[in-house]
Amino acid sequence: xxxxxxxxDSKLAKGLVCRIAKHSTQGIRLMEFCGGHTHAILRYGxxxxxxxxxxxxxxxxxxxxxxxxxDLDKAIALAHLPHVIITTFGDMMRVPGSYSxxxxxxxxxxxxxxxxxxxxxxxIAENNPEKSVIFIGIGFETTAPxxxxxxxxxxxxxxxxxxxxxxxxLTPPVMKALLDSGEIKLDGIVCPGHVSVIIGxxxxxxxxxxxxxxxVISGFEPLDILLCVDKxxxxxxxxxxxxxxxxxxxxxxxxxxxxxxxxxxxxxIGEANWRGVGIVPQSGLxxxxxxxxxxxxxxxxxxxxxxxxPKGCRCGDVIRGAATPRECGLFGEVCTPESPxxxxxxxxxxxxxxxxxxxxxxxx
Amino acid sequence: xxxxxxxxxxxxxxxxxxxxxxxxxxxxxxxxTPEAKIGDYVLxxxxxxxxxxxxxxxxxxxxxxxxxxxxxxxx
Numbered sequence: 001x002x003x004x005x006x007x008x009d010s011k012l013a014k015g016l017v018c019r020i021a022k023h024s025t026q027g028i029r030l031m032e033f034c035g036g037h038t039h040a041i042l043r044y045g046x047x048x049x050x051x052x053x054x055x056x057x058x059x060x061x062x063x064x065x066x067x068x069x070x071d072l073d074k075a076i077a078l079a080h081l082p083h084v085i086i087t088t089f090g091d092m093m094r095v096p097g098s099y100s101x102x103x104x105x106x107x108x109x110x111x112x113x114x115x116x117x118x119x120x121x122x123x124i125a126e127n128n129p130e131k132s133v134i135f136i137g138i139g140f141e142t143t144a145p146x147x148x149x150x151x152x153x154x155x156x157x158x159x160x161x162x163x164x165x166x167x168x169x170l171t172p173p174v175m176k177a178l179l180d181s182g183e184i185k186l187d188g189i190v191c192p193g194h195v196s197v198i199i200g201x202x203x204x205x206x207x208x209x210x211x212x213x214x215x216v217i218s219g220f221e222p223l224d225i226l227l228c229v230d231k232x233x234x235x236x237x238x239x240x241x242x243x244x245x246x247x248x249x250x251x252x253x254x255x256x257x258x259x260x261x262x263x264x265x266x267x268x269i270g271e272a273n274w275r276g277v278g279i280v281p282q283s284g285l286x287x288x289x290x291x292x293x294x295x296x297x298x299x300x301x302x303x304x305x306x307x308x309x310p311k312g313c314r315c316g317d318v319i320r321g322a323a324t325p326r327e328c329g330l331f332g333e334v335c336t337p338e339s340p341x342x343x344x345x346x347x348x349x350x351x352x353x354x355x356x357x358x359x360x361x362x363x364x
Numbered sequence: 365x366x367x368x369x370x371x372x373x374x375x376x377x378x379x380x381x382x383x384x385x386x387x388x389x390x391x392x393x394x395x396x397t398p399e400a401k402i403g404d405y406v407l408x409x410x411x412x413x414x415x416x417x418x419x420x421x422x423x424x425x426x427x428x429x430x431x432x433x434x435x436x437x438x439x
Contacts (some may be wrong), residue, residue, distance in 0.1 A: 003370040003384050003405055006426055015433030036366050061366070089410075119393060129402055142366040146412040149395045181415025194366040197407060197415040220367075223429060230432075249422035250368075250407055256415055260397040349366070 003249065007221030011023070011050070016226040021051045024233045029055045029185060031321050033171065034063035034192035035349025036220050042358035044222040057321040059185070060174055060277065060349035061192055063138045064091040065319055065343040065350050066297050068273040069307040071167050072097040075136045077302035078165065079105040079112050084300075085128060087121035088136040095343045098308040102136075118150035124236055125162040134296045135164045142194040144285055145169040146258035148266035151287070151294045165296040166287050171195050172203045173283035177274075179211045184321050188214035188232035190225070193247045198263075200255030201243050208241035219247035266291055275343070276316025281355040315342035318351050325355040326363070332356060368409040370417055374390050383408065 020145045032038055040056040041047060047056055052296050076097050079086045086102065093114060106112040111131075115121050118135055125133035147164055152293055154162040171192060179186070196217045204215045214235040218228035228246040235241050245251050263285070264310040272284025287295035309316075311328050317323035325344065326333050335341040337353055344350035355363055370410070371383035371390070379395045390402075394400045397413040406413035 001370070003422060006422075009429075012426075012429040013431045015429065015436040018436035019432055063366075095413060119411045140366060142368070142414065145396050145414070146393075146410050149393065149412065153395075166395055171385070192366060192412065194368045196406065197368070201393060227425070227429065248425055249419070250415055251416050252418070256396060258398060262396065265400075343437055 004221060007219065007223040007285045009032055009223065010092060012223055016230055017049050020054070020226070020230050020233055021175045023237055024051050024053045025228075027053050027055070028056060028187040028233070028234055028236050029227065030188045030190055031057045033059040033061040033175065033185050033188040034190070034195070035145040035347065035351065036194070037061070037190055037192070037218060037225060038351050039349060039354045039358070040220050040222065040225055042134060042354040042363065046222060046225055047227065047363055049226070049281070054229065054233065057324070058318065059321050060170070060178070060274065061140070062319070062320045062344065062347050062349040062351070063140060063143070063169065064095060064347035065315060066169060066274045067095070067138055067167055067343070068275050069098055069309060070304065071100070071273060072250060073304050073307055074302060075101050076102055076105055077304060078134055078296065079110040081300060081302065083131050084111065085124060085131050086110070086112040086136065087124055088112065089138065091347045091349075092138065094197070094340060094346045096310060096341065098305065099202055099337065118146055122150055122153060122159060122162055123355070125159050131163060132163060132299070134163045134165055137168050139168055140171050140192070140195050141224050143264070145198060145263045148262040150254045151291055152262060152267045154294055155291065160293070163289060163294055163299055164298040166267065166285055168267065168270070168285040169274065170283045170285065171199070172206070174274060174277060174280050175207060176303070177277055177280045177283070178245060178320060179207070179213065186213050187236050188216070190232070191215050191217040191227050193217060193219045193224070193250060195307060196245070196251045196255065197248070198256050198259050198260045201245055201251065201253045204243045212241050215243045217245045217247050217251050219250060248355045274319070276319035310341045313342035315344045315352070318344050325352040330350070366409070368407040368414060370405045371408045373400055373404050373406060376400070376402060381413065
């Protein structure tokens with residue numbers, strides 16, 4: 001497949017691996033922000049390909065994982081309202097909330113449907129005019145414009161029974177929160193490729209400027225990631241941290257202006273609650289007042305019991321990069337993809353799921 | 365969630381396009397990429413094209429990777 005196969009070539013990978021090994025002299029720690037990168041890194045054995053001087057940690061870039069338990073509880077409570085159809089991306093179904101899950105709600109007879117796209121959710125709303133169709137809006141800057149587009153389409157086509165529960169989150173503010181906390185020292189960040197398709201490279205510039213941490217935007221094929229690591233090593237060895245793009249076929253420095261325009265029209269920025277991190281200012285997207293008829297937070301009210309976190313689960317630490325999945329006492333024993341305790345083992349982008357599926361015991 | 369795959373646009377109808385990848389066809393929204401043309405490859409994410417792939421940049425990157433591979437063989 002074009003733009004995929006070429007970036008999996010082993011001969012070219014070997015060249016990059018040699019170059020990284022040659023240039024890397026000092027011990028460094030990199031964080032891959034995005035869960036998609038974590039999966040590719042484990043799947044292609046990239047941790048084994050890079051020299052021992054390069055440590056790679058997973059970060060908070062899994063939208064399902066960072067959804068706070070209280071927000072998940074709200075989604076589950078909405079599913080129990082009469083005449084409601086919940087539409088959601090599949091990964092959210094099995095994430096345990098405090099007392100239930102969307103999957104359990106479905107098993108109890110509530111109408112919860114997996115959709116691939118907001119377009120499908122809108123179609124369900126059109127076909128069920130007597131029901132309220134709520135889309136559980138999770139995701140980063142990659143996904144938020146698609147949700148904005150669905151709200152605008154609902155308005156244009158007068159689909160009045162479509163609502164969005166916006167749990168969308170923004171990437172650079174949580175990077176800032178992690179760096180401000182100083183909990184783990186980072187030398188470089190593998191910046192998320194598809195978030196950057198939308199936001200471009202400029203929003204990361206404060207990171208090298210204020211924190212001295214190198215930033216390289218990466219694609220998701222093994223050669224993309226190796227090229228990104230190569231550029232990070234080079235920047236760090238030279239002591240010249242900056243923002244670079246190692247995914248130039250996908251990312252333009254200015255990003256996608258049209259997508260941002262739609263996102264800014266529909267959403268306003270506010271604080272957001274991140275699992276494992278807590279409230280991060282300016283890191284969440286709320287539906288603007290002018291579109292409040294589509295805002296599930298305004299249209300429905302549910303009463304919630306205080307959230308409960310799963311006992312012994314270290315998803316929060318894993319999300320912050322403060323622990324690796326294998327450092328959690330539940331990993332692979334109590335908590336498995338078949339019977340997950342925390343969201344990092346459920347999601348297709350969760351670090352624990354990646355370590356379970358592809359990791360070796362050396363992936364400590 | 366942030367998964368996006370390159371698909372080729374085969375026809376356009378308003379803000380929707382017919383796309384193709386490995387013989388599979390799919391209708392997608394191009395509301396976020398109004399500049400997309402027939403023959404372009406776009407990154408498809410949850411039913412929407414979120415960006416047009418820059419083919420010249422893709423070739424540049426591959427050229428760079430080949431140079432690195434050739435250099436590592438020499439040394």
